[in-house]
Amino acid sequence: MRRVAILALLGVLAAACVGKPPEVATGEEIYLQLCSNCHGDRLQGGLGPALGPGSNAATQPDQFMTLAITEGRGRMPSFSTTLTGAQVDRLVEYLREEQAE
Numbered sequence: 001m002r003r004v005a006i007l008a009l010l011g012v013l014a015a016a017c018v019g020k021p022p023e024v025a026t027g028e029e030i031y032l033q034l035c036s037n038c039h040g041d042r043l044q045g046g047l048g049p050a051l052g053p054g055s056n057a058a059t060q061p062d063q064f065m066t067l068a069i070t071e072g073r074g075r076m077p078s079f080s081t082t083l084t085g086a087q088v089d090r091l092v093e094y095l096r097e098e099q100a101e
């Protein structure tokens, strides 16, 4: 029973990692599709660290977030083949707006 639950969870995570958001998706849409299952739908953290106001990420330069997204980091997968450069920029802009609140 437990093994089934774990397999189901892995399936959900894998599906979330593979699906590409539409080219015109906003930063928020991209975040909710690809990031929220690990970082929380309000950036509060979960499997991955919090990214919102007061987090380590909030104190880092944009380049730090761009690198984490494109290269991956520890258990976080790389999104270099999932997202275009423009989408990564929109995503970082969205995180900055949320961190400023």
Ligand code: HEC
Pocket (backbone or CB within 6 Å): 013, 031, 034, 035, 036, 037, 038, 039, 047, 048, 049, 051, 055, 056, 057, 064, 065, 068, 069, 073, 074, 075, 076, 077, 079, 091
């Ligand atoms: C499968 C789970 C998972 C997904 C999906 C995921 N992350 Fe992560 N993320 C992590 C984990 C775990 C870490 C911590 C890695 C480490 O430092 O070992 C992390 C770290 C980060 C960091 C660095 C935070 C810090 O303070 O060190 C940023 C920024 C980040 N993620 C942004 C994102 C964004 C944006 C997305 C969506 C494109 C995303 N992540 C998707 C799991 C995930």
